[in-house]
Amino acid sequence: MGSQHILINGAGPAGLSLAIALAKRNIRSTLFEIRLEPTTMGGAIALAPNALRVLDQTIGIYDQIRHLGFEYEYIELYSEDGWRLGGLVNGDRQAYGYPALRIYRSTIMEALLKCVNDYSTLIIIHWNSSINKIAESDTGVEVTLLDGSTVNGDILVGADGIHSKIREYVLRDRAPTPIYGGRYGIGGHVDRDEIDWKHFTLPAILFSHRGAVLLFPITPDGNKIAWAIQITVPEKTREGWLEYLNSGAALEDIRNQFADAGQVSLLTLDYFH
Ligand SMILES: Cc1cc2nc3c(=O)[nH]c(=O)nc-3n(C[C@H](O)[C@H](O)[C@H](O)COP(=O)(O)OP(=O)(O)OC[C@H]3O[C@@H](n4cnc5c(N)ncnc54)[C@H](O)[C@@H]3O)c2cc1C
Incomplete structure (x- = not known):
């Protein structure tokens, strides 16, 4: 087992993907996820070749998920009266190596969570958990969780989404506050x-x-x-x-x-x- 230990706040697609990528290089990680249990909610999303390349070459779940969604290359654009305005390329097997994939977010999350289970000795997820305090030192970082317990790691990664607490910690008063766009x-x-x-x-x-x-x-x-x-x-x-x-x-x-x-x-x- 690797000696490095990475702490990750948030077990969404980014946090889970990072943990798997690290595990494939024999690096341990511990994730803290504020939700009580694994959640596979979410609607349909479109994945472009850049995301699919990561899911294929780094994470290794592309072959599992590609046949569970709809593969396509072009999106046709129309006016409200039905006139064709043009088209745009969302994926391209020849140019980018992958077509685009329209798929449920839940399908991707299920595949990522299954993959995480395969690395149970390298990846630990604390559900219903979140970081309350961060203390950095020359040798690493210690986080105090909401229940008062502490965990030490080499680095801490913020993968906790739009309301990221880690972004607030890093950027302090320069951290942007998300606002509803209407x-x-x-x-x-x-x-x-x-x-x-x-x-x-x-x-x-x-x-x-x-x-x-x-x-x-x-x-x-x-x-x-x-x-x-x-x-x-x-x-x-x-x-x-x-x-x-x-x-x-x-x-x-x-x-x-x-x-x-x-x-x-x-x-x-x-x-x-
Ligand atoms: C309506 C909509 C449509 C979209 N369509 C597409 C699309 O078609 N294609 C595409 O590629 N992308 C799409 N996106 C964007 C995509 O959903 C995001 O880029 C993606 O979810 C980001 O993943 P993430 O893991 O960084 O963050 P998130 O998915 O937000 O995950 C963050 C995780 O951190 C947890 N968390 C939050 N705060 C804390 C805390 N304090 N402590 C511990 N855990 C915490 C959350 O519970 C969550 O599990 C869409 C987004 C929306 C809103």
């Missing part, structure tokens, strides 16, 4: 045969004067389409956001805000459930 994202699914796609080639982004709609197949056969859309909504509390989604108010707002947006309004009215 746009709320929501997504869902439709079956391919629910919609007459004759005007569109998928994956597609439809631009309207109210905002863009993403329409990306998510299953390997392309028969399930994941849609995603953003609307302008005033900030809410965590409970307020859940109520907004679960009461159906979010979908209602989408339909109202996109009511005059051509093809997009037809999609939001008839197919976005």
Whole structure:
């Protein structure tokens, strides 16, 4: 077992990936994750070749996940009236070595967590845990956790996301405070045969004067389409956001805000459930 020991705050995709990459080089790591238990929540995401190269060549889970999502190279761009505006390259086997992959974030997290289990002698994860105090010395770093216990390591890595405590520690009063940008994202699914796609080639982004709609197949056969859309909504509390989604108010707002947006309004009215 390696003598180096890396401390990582946060067991999201970045923290887990780093721990696996270190383990492959026989370096130990200990992760502190504020959530009570492993969580595989999250919607559909698109992975470009830069991320896939890491998952393939550094982490080694690409072959497990690539057939669980939808592979594609181009995204077609349309106006709200259905005019094709152009296309953009999201992945390219020849130029970048990989097509893009639309896949559930939960599928990636499951594969990473399984891989972490394979390195149980090198990777330890403390769930329901977070760093309260950091003390640096010439030889390493000692962290005090919220329960008062201490752990020593050679270096400490912040992989604790947008509200990172480690970033606050490093940057002090220069640390940026994340603010809500005013746009709320929501997504869902439709079956391919629910919609007459004759005007569109998928994956597609439809631009309207109210905002863009993403329409990306998510299953390997392309028969399930994941849609995603953003609307302008005033900030809410965590409970307020859940109520907004679960009461159906979010979908209602989408339909109202996109009511005059051509093809997009037809999609939001008839197919976005
Ligand atoms: C709506 C949306 C769509 C997106 N779509 C895409 C996409 O299509 N393609 C793409 O590549 N990326 C996409 N992203 C970005 C992607 O989700 C992030 O880049 C990615 O999640 C970052 O991973 P991370 O591990 O750095 O941080 P996170 O996923 O935020 O994980 C941080 C972890 O740290 C934990 N944590 C937080 N605070 C503490 C603390 N104080 N102590 C201990 N643990 C803590 C959290 O619980 C979490 O587990 C999208 C993001 C959003 C919001």
